[in-house]
Amino acid sequence: MSSCTWVCLLFNLCTLLSSYPALSDPFLGEKGLTEIPSKFLNLAKRPELFEYMVRIRRSLHENPELGYEEFETSRLIRNELDGMGIPYKHPIAVTGIVGYIGTGNPPFVAIRADMDALAMQEAVEWEHKSKVPGKMHACGHDAHVAMLLGAAKMLQEHRSDLEGTVILVFQPAEEGGGGAKKMRDAGILENVNAIFGFHVSSSYPVGTVATRAGPVMAASGFFEAKISGKGGHAAIPQHTIDPILASSNIIVSLQHLVSREADPLDSQVVTIAKFQGGHAFNVIPDSVTIAGTFRAFSQESFMQLKHRIEEVITLQASVQRCNASVNFYADEKPFYPVTVNDKDLHKHFQKIAGHMLGDENVKEVQPLMGAEDFSFFAEAIPGYFYYIGMVDETEGRIAPGHSPYFKVNEDALPYGAALHASLAATYLLEHPPPIATQKLSSHDEL
Ligand SMILES: *[C@@H]1O[C@H](CO)[C@@H](O)[C@H](O)[C@H]1NC(C)=O
Ligand SMILES: [Zn+2]
Ligand SMILES: [Zn+2]
16 A cells, blocks of 8 residues: 555545544533533524524413423423434423433433423413413423423534533422422432523523522422311300401411511511401301411521421410411422522532623522422532523513513523533533443433
8 A cells, every 4th residue: 555545545534534523623622611601602592493492482381281280391392302312211200301411421410491380371462372271381481491402402412522411301390399309209310410400580681690609599388277266146256266366366476486586697488378267247257277388598497487387376276265277288389498509510600601601690699588499409419500581671670480471581592501501511521420430320221
């Protein structure tokens, strides 16, 4: 063989290789770590991908489904994953799906979206208004699904550059049903090193994100109490045991738990949101039902509140000769733990979001007394939760989540998709697995 043949062969090989971008110019190279976030943002803003996410989001918006009933939503997601060639497990926690992109080997990093809608009537008149009376995507979970699918598309396109495995988590029933707990209990976080999740926000402009290290949302629980007395004529109270007056005193006494028993610097909430009893002007009813929610920023304060709520309700009822029973619905509405952002993931987030959006657009939030069932994931493994701004500053204020006038600003979609993809891909690059365990814990479905 002459030397020319060798040179030509080499030359051909090189042109062949260089036409194969994954080899000569990896999209996700360790060297280009600082550029990955903006690369993903540019990809996510491409008209094909943007329009894809808009289409998914509008289709889900028209067909909202409540917690653990997300059957069509789940089917749509699985069809999309099939189309992308992404393997997944289903069903987990009734309608949940877990997809896998990458090597199938450690490290494993998860990105999460919730899928459920709310039991309320949409009041926004637009082309893609909810077609289901009394149900609405008023919390933006339709957009969350669209953005996770957008991220999946980008990651799948560049899967040969992933140094580990990205786990896509589509969970049911965030709105009180604790879908994340069921997914966690089903073992989806086994061997997973970290998980990222976000929520769209009506408080921050498009192109900004907001978050903080440590506790970001409260622990939350619900309770209902039945206060039983003895009904009778409203004008002959001495022959009755009045549960309305007893319940009124209970509600007032419950206010003292936060104002007198809690440390003023340890934020807590007790709210009675339901008070039902009686039908007539002149009849004292047999019983009254009250219900509400309680919140705290530590597990200790939370359990103390729970204990005292029960005690105050039953003892205060007995002061007025009533009986009371308290139900915390721990099975149907599991207590949500405090959502705590991992400190190392906070550094990772600030770096990646800063590269993508500019440091000035990575805002710090105050903790909120709201709750998120993402906390069940973040309780089990290092987790990180943040807000994606979606305020269009030219349009002024937008209705907050859970309002019948809530609207998602679709311009925010590329940011959520790009952050999901960037946080996961760069996490894998920065967390090479220990060599010895490299093969041990691979997910066998890949
Ligand atoms: C409360 O419970 C006790 C014990 O079961 C019962 O004797 C009493 O009648 C009840 N009182 C009311 C007002 O329901
Ligand atoms: Zn919500
Ligand atoms: Zn929500």
